[in-house]
Amino acid sequence: MKNYSKIYLLTVFLLLFIAFQASAQAIVINAPVPADNPNLAGNSPWPAICAGNGGFNEYFVNITWAGTANAGNEFILELSDASGSFASPETLATITDQNTNTDFDTSFSIPLTTRGQGYKMRVRSTDPVRIGAESDAYNMYYMDVTSNLNISEAGDGVPPGSICSTNPIVLQVDNIANPETYQYSWYRSGTLLVGETGPTLNISQSGMYSVFIDYGPICTGSGNTDSNIVDVTIGAGGSGIAIAPPTRTALCTGDSETLAITITDPSWSYQWYKNDVAILGAIGSSYTVNAATPGFEADYAVEISAPGVCTERSEVVAITNADNYTVSRNNPANVVVLPSQTQTLNVSTTANSPTFRWFRNAVELVGETSSTLSITQEGEYYAEVTQSGGACTSSSKNSETTVAVAPASFELVADYASPYTSCVTTSMVLEVQTINAVAADGTTTDVTADLVDAFTYQWQRNGTDVAGQTGKSISLASNTENGDYVLTASLAGYNEISNTLPIQLLTSETITITSTSTVYCSASDIVTVSTTTDLTSATFEWQKDSVAVSSTDESLNISEPGTYRLVLQQDGCSLISNEIIIAPLDENLITLDPAGEIVLPEGTSRTVRANGGTAYRWMNASNDEMSTSDSVTFTEAGTYTLIASIDNCEITKQVTVSILDTFKVPNVITVNGDGINDQWIIPNLYSNKADVNVIIYNEQGEEILNEFDYNNNWPQSSTAFQKQNMVFYYKIRNASEVLKQGTITVIR
CATH class of the missing domain: 2.60.40.10 (Immunoglobulins)
Incomplete structure (x- = not known):
């Protein structure tokens, strides 16, 4: 029980120690507070930030904290958005040299886009990572515009002084870049227009208008953005001018109508408008519209102006063309009159109660009074359309002419x-x-x-x-x-x-060629290419690699490899046979599985299979035939021969079979001349191999033997051994690895 108490007390001690160490690393950061700017005489901590006036943008805060900061710690002063949110804070300053000073001032500048009344600041540390308390909310504005605004109706930067209008107008701030990015305070005759904070103002009431940029309740006064004052008078003329109702508003060809203002005044000046465009010279109290003038149909109005009154324009009077109907040709301008065919001409119109007459070569076609006309003759055709209803009767218009021709x-x-x-x-x-x-x-x-x-x-x-x-x-x-x-x-x-x-159609017939072999063995070998197609009276040529080699041989004996085909001329076309590729003899076409030397453990057998040939003969060392199949099974050591045929060609390959030694590499030999164990005999797996390297070193590490194709003949004499029980070192390797290594003890 005593041991358990000691363990318990030790555990509590360790936990308290760890907690103490952790608390020693913790720091507490207070909210930053405004501080005096030491670079300005007589200054005091700022209550709000109104930067930018004259380019000034330097402020200080006091930062206090408690605890222990690590050597690499940084204090970072951060600014919230205008609503006080630190979701995406702006970095105002990074302090790296105050990790042992728990009370210091630091300077900062606010971003040029800062405008609002709810900005907060905080400080965070990086090592250890801590976020300090947030400050109170402050008015902060960067005032990049600190000169008088200009407002106008035209947006041309010219102060209008006064504006007189019978209709509502729009005033706009026109002398700063990107005016839509600021908030404004608009006034009418000294009264704030609540809710009007944009760069434009719709005005429908007379008054004295002005505006300034709203930099908040503290900074606005130092912004100096007060605009010019515009005296706006809406509807001050009050004369209610109008055009007297005309006798007719729809005129026929030759008609005219005089438009006159309802009231006049000797002090007024007049200007008549057609579709909102001033009519040159039309400056009297009346204006006559003449239907003989092209384009007379329009909206007409009159405008008055005079000193001391607002310019006023009347409501429009619409004058229309009663004869303004259309006649449209609905067929091509040129048509062809074809033998035994009828062409139909057609017109359409917007005339009121229209009648039709058709003309060919300016002569009326009697009885043709429809909007369509069927023709079979050449000529120039058109329709005359007469409007017989509505305000203007008996007026006529001709359609466009259609030219009909007969083909030559x-x-x-x-x-x-x-x-x-x-x-x-x-x-x-x-x-x-x-x-x-x-x-x-x-x-x-x-x-x-x-x-x-x-x-x-x-x-x-x-x-x-x-x-x-x-x-x-x-x-x-x-x-x-x-x-x-x-x-x-x-x-x-x-x-x-x-x-x-x-x-020139190609015949659907096919030509097929065959060959006695697809492999060319040697100059003494003959391969014949032929066809069953009768070439007796045909025009043809044999081609090798697309080049003619014979045009007379009905079968072709070839003497070299290549790609062969037969080309037969038939009805002006070349009829091409299939192609036969005659390849040169390649001994690698015959493969053995397994390949290379065959090593048999004593008392076992191994089957070797040949591939790639058309016939096979297996011969033993006495040249006796062992098999004519594609495989043979070996049970004894020796050198065997395979004669493989590919068509008329023969390829010879040899197979060496050896018996696997069951003894190991000896590590002791006796060189006493008794003929027993006098030489270092190693297994057949390593001896007599051209690709196996045998190396022997003496006790001093010097090479005394380095041979490929080792013949089990070391040492060749016993005189080289000066003492009893000499030790040598050997290494047996091939081109890529060490196969065997060890020691050899030589006993005399």
Whole structure:
């Protein structure tokens, strides 16, 4: 129990010690408070920050804290946003040299975008990491504008002094950049306009208007942004001028109407407006609108002006054109009158109760009183439209003229119905693609849709009619139909012939070649390439690597490797056979699995399989045939031969089989000359191998043997050993690793 009490007391002590150490590292940071600026005489701690006036922006705060700060600690003075939030604080100052001073002043400058009444400050430390208390909220403004504002209606920077208007106006701050980024206080005749804080003010009431930038209740007075005062009079004229109601507002051709102001005054000046544009010279108390003037239809108003009264403009009077109806041609300006075809002309109109008359070459077409006209003759056509209802009756307008012509000839264009390549395509459809009407001046009009089914057709091959082919298309599916095709077409005395379409279809026949072998063994070897196609009367050539090698041999005996094919000329096209690749003999085509020397543990067997040949013969050391299959099983040591055939070629490979030694590398030999254990004999796995290196060192580490293909013949004499039980060191390795190493004790 005593031991348990000691452990308990020790645990409590350790916990108290850890808590003490932790508290020793903690610090408490108080809220920063405004401090005196030592660079200004007679200054005192600031109650608010009004920076920027004259470029001034230097302030101080006092920072106090308690606890212990580490050597790398930094105190960072931070500023909240205008609402007092530290979600994204601004860094005002970073202090690195006050880690042992718990009461110090530091200077800072506020950001140029600071404007508001709710800014707070705090201090945080970095080592240890602590966040101090937040300060009270302060008015803080960076006053980048500290000169008088200008307000105007035009926004041109010129103080207007007074404005007289019958309608509401807008005043705007016009002499600072980005005026929308500030808040303002607008006044009318000394009264604050509550809620008006933007850079513009909509005014509908007379008064004396001014504005200044709102830098808060403390800083605004030192901003010096008071604007000019604008005396605004709204509706001061009060004369209620208007235009007397006219007799007519819809005028017909030849009509006129005089517009007059309802009241006049000798002191007034007048100006008449048409669609808000002043009419040059129209400065009397009345104005006459003449329907003979183009574009007379418009909105008219009169404006008065005089010293001491506001300029005033009347409501508009709209004058319209009673004859303002339209006549539209609904067909092309030029049409082609085709044989056996009728063209329809058409007009539309907005006239009231219209009537129609049609004219050809300025001569009326009697009885044609519809908005449409069917024609079969050449000529120049138009319709006369008369308005017989509404305010203006018996007024007429002509439609635009349509010129109808008969073709001098037709152009017939035939084409391939699908992509075509000579001697590649095996079937094709030819068809009428376009029919153009050709006028006397050479201009063409596409009339395919109108006439493609009206013509009669005949297809011709090499100048001769193709029997039964009288449609607008022809299908060709055999190389026996190759030739030059044209299409003749007839309609109402027109006889036309199309362009020529050459056709050279490839036969659907195939040529196949075979060879007696695909491997070329040697100059004495003959490989024959042939075909079952009858070449007796054909024009052909054998090609090696796409170059002709023979045009007379019906079968080809080749004497070198390459890619061979047969090209047969048939109906003007080259008919190409399959390709046969004759490769040179490559001994690597025959592979063994497993490859390399075969080592058999004594009393076991191993099967070796050959691949890549067409026939095999396995021979033993006595040249006796062991097998003709692709594999053989070995049970005895020796050198064996494989004769593998690839078509007519033979490849010989040898297989060496050895018996795995069961003894280990000896570490003792006796060189007493009795013929027993006189030499260092190592297993066959390491001896007599050209790729195995045997190295022997003496007791001093000097090489005394360094051989590849070691023949189990060390030492060759016993005279080199000067004393009993000499120790040597050996290392057996190949090109990449040490296979065996150890010591050899030589006993005399």
